[in-house]
Amino acid sequence: MIKIGEVVNAVGLRGELKIYPYTENKERFETIKAVYFDEKQVQIEQVRYKDNLVIVKIHGVDDRTSAEACKGIEVFMREEDMEDLPEGTYYVKDILGFQVEDQKRGMIGILRDVRDSSAQALFIIEKNGGGELLVPAVEEFFTAVDLERKVILVDLIEGMYED
Numbered sequence: 001m002i003k004i005g006e007v008v009n010a011v012g013l014r015g016e017l018k019i020y021p022y023t024e025n026k027e028r029f030e031t032i033k034a035v036y037f038d039e040k041q042v043q044i045e046q047v048r049y050k051d052n053l054v055i056v057k058i059h060g061v062d063d064r065t066s067a068e069a070c071k072g073i074e075v076f077m078r079e080e081d082m083e084d085l086p087e088g089t090y091y092v093k094d095i096l097g098f099q100v101e102d103q104k105r106g107m108i109g110i111l112r113d114v115r116d117s118s119a120q121a122l123f124i125i126e127k128n129g130g131g132e133l134l135v136p137a138v139e140e141f142f143t144a145v146d147l148e149r150k151v152i153l154v155d156l157i158e159g160m161y162e163d
Contacts, residue, residue, distance in 0.1 A: 001036060001076040002093065004028070010067030011055050016046075017067050019054040019075055024121075028083065029054050036076040090145060098150045100125050103143070108161060109133065111152060133161060 009018040021029070029035075029047045036042070037058075046057040061067050085091065092114045100123075102108050113124040114137065121137035135141050135154065144153040 001039075002079055002082060002091075003074055004035070004077050005054065005075040007037075007070045007073045007075065008053070009071060010064050013064050014057070015061040015063050015067045016055050016057050017061065017070055018050075019056060021052075021054050025083075026052070026054050028077075029056060031083070032077055032081050036078075037070065037073045038076075088145075094147075095145060095152060098145070098152045100152045100154055102161065103153070103155045105156075105161065108154075108156075135160070 004023050005019040005021040007017050008020045010016070011018050019029075026049065029044065032044065034041050034043050042061075043059040044056055045059050048055045058070075061070060082091070096111055096113070098111050099107055100109050100111055107128065109125040109127040111123055112126045112132075115122045115124060115134075123135045123137050123142075125133040125135060127133050135156065141154050141156060141160075142152060143155050145151075146153065
């Protein structure tokens with residue numbers, strides 16, 4: 001199962017749910033017929049969007065009280081429902097734990113997490129000597145991913161990495 005969002009609130013009186021998506025492609029909610037609330041499968045009846053949030057109508061959640069009871073539930077999809085990505089693009093789950101190698105410094109740490117901020121995603125690298133390094137997930141810094149060696153190659157600018 002792959003976590004794709006979290007129910008953050010109820011919308012209106014007819015049981016719609018406001019979901020904060022953990023995916024860049026929030027439109028994927030339109031292509032899958034069912035999601036999982038924790039481990040319970042639920043059917044999606046309708047999807048719409050408001051700003052960066054997904055508004056869904058789930059079968060069986062028909063009033064505001066039922067919708068409010070869903071607040072805080074994590075939303076999952078089955079791994080086999082995931083779409084194929086273009087070459088050079090990776091799911092976070094596939095690269096977590098990879099070594100991170102800088103062109104100038106060699107191995108600098110391990111990719112531990114990716115946080116999605118309002119501006120862009122941030123890669124959280126656990127540095128070999130301790131501490132964290134936050135690197136914006138942009139092509140200027142991330143030059144390649146070597147799936148065989150499980151290494152992410154980076155080219156950090158002066159001042160970004162401190163020992």
